[in-house]
Amino acid sequence: MGLTSNKVLALAVVLAALLFFGTIWLWPRLARRTWKAVTGRVGLLLAAQLAIFGSVGLAANQAFGFYATWADLFGQETSPGLVVDHDPAKGEGPVRVLDTRAVDVPGGNRPTTGGQIQKIDIGGKVSRIASPAYVYLPPEYFQPQYRDRKFRTAVVLTGYPGTAEALIKGLHYPQTAHRLSAEGKMQPMVLIMMRPTVAPPRDTECVDVPGGPQAETFFTKDLPRAISGHYRVGADSRSWGVVGDSTGGYCALKFAVHHPERYGAAAGLSAYYKAPIDVTTGDLFQGDEELERRADLMWYLAHEPRPKTSLLVTTSKKGEDNYQATQDFIHAVKPPTRVSSITLESGGHNFNTWRREIPATLQWMSSRLRDG
Template sequence: MGLTSNKVLALAVLLAVLFIVGTIWLWPRLARRSWKAVAGRVGLLLATQVAVFASVGLAANQAFGFYATWADLFGQETAPGVVVDHDPAKGAGPVKVVGTQTVNVPGGGRPSVGGQIQKIEIGGQVSKIGSPAYVYLPPEYFQPQYKDRKFPASVVLTGYPGTAEALIKGLHYPQTAHKQAADGKMQPMILVMMRPTVAPPRDTECVDVPGGPQTETFFAKDLPRAISSHYRVGGKGQNWGVIGDSTGGYCALKLAMHHPATYGAGAGLSAYYKAPIDVTTGDLFHGDKELERHADLDWYLDHMPPPKTSLLVTTSKKGEGNYRDTLKFIDKVKAPTRVSSITLESGGHNFNTWRREIPATLEWISGRLSAD
């Protein structure tokens, strides 16, 4: 059973309850002062605490999507992605569908009613990076009257470490997009959901690391081309948006600013504006000062020509550490760049806050993209 399985969580909760009940039941029998009784009490307390902490940890992981597998949790997920070049003449492509699942909405069992989520493997032909992703296809994608229509698309990125599954189970992007479109608040849109960590376990901050993973190239060139070659999505900036939270939010803003011809809009939920350097990132720039400056979004707004793209930033007056930085970022934006914002009175750096911002974010980005 997988780390994010409901069965694993239920088993952990059951064990915790049994240990609590067992401790209460057996405590009077272990009240003596013998070494066996003392050892029994210590053992019961330790087992109960371990069971309770395991239950809480598993529940938190399901809610926030920190780790996807047991190997990921124990640091065994270290192998970099490997890309196999495909020959288009033989019918192969850079996208491989490896599974499908329904959307958790009424009538979700039928793609023409609920849409469909496809699990895919993306091969980066320029960056030589391979990465998994989930693609949400709206119901209209499967309806006969739309069989020749192209759809706008948005890349949706998690924070770090994050899991793509959390975008579905924790942040409910497919369900929200389905409801917003059904209510007429946004146009039907394809979502490409993944984490920005395409070279796990390293946090590359969507940077083309000298001598290392070419993450920005993957997102700016390989990903849109791969998806457009497999799904009915246009290949222009007006067809593509990018959304992210935390690290993913920084990546979303940077990709839209650096590559406006690829991404016509970028939304950063609880984003920061400069790539950090820490134990998870390693040396991102290897002394390349120009690369480092370009990764600082405030510097970019001050010194580079304003990109023709639309940006959305979100923050909270209480609970978010990026409030003042976000106000400063907004003040620096100059035409033709357009900037919008969502400011909550209070809200932490967490899923609950982002779930409050996602409906408006999807509506905003849909209004800035076109299908053709």
């Protein structure tokens, strides 16, 4: 059973409850001073606490999407994906659909009413990276009157380590987009949901690492080409946006600032503005000072040509540590770059805060993009 399985969580909770009540039941029998009784008491307490902590950890992982699999949790997922070249004559391409599922909305079992979520693999011909993703296709995508429409598209990124599944189950991006579109508050939009970690377990901060994973190339060249070649979506920057939280928010802003020809809009929820260097990233820049400077968005805005793109940043006055950095970033943006912001009175660096910001973010994104 998988790490995010409800059965695993249920078994952990049942085990914790049994050990808790078993400890209470057996304690009087172990209330002696013999080494066997002392060992029994220590063992029961230790087992009960481990089971309780395990249950809490599994529940937190399901809620916040930190790890996708057991191998991911224990750091055994170490090899980046390799791209296999396919023969176009056989109808194969860089996008491979692995599975489809209904959207958790009323009438979601019918694609023309609820849309559809497809699980795919994306192969990067230039970056030589392959990564999984989920694609939300709105109901209009399946309706005959829209068969010639090329939809606006947003790439949606998690934080680090994150799981793409959390964007569906925890942050409810497809459900929110479906509701807002049905209410006439945004235009139908295709969502490409994935995590920025394309070379697990390493946190690349979406950098083209010298001699390492070419993450920025994957997201700004390979991914748009692959999706545009497989789905009915617009091909130029006026149809493409990117949104993310935390690490994904930094990546989203960087993609639009570095590549306005690819992304016409970007939203960073609780984003930061400079790539960190720590034990999860390793040496991202390999002594390349120019690459390191470019990864600092404040430096980029001050020294490079101003990109023609639209940016949205979010923060809160209490609970987020990026409040002042976000104010500095807003003041650093100059035309033709456009910037908007969402500032909450309070809200921590967590799913609850981002769920409060996502509806306004999707509406903003929809208004900045157009169909192809």
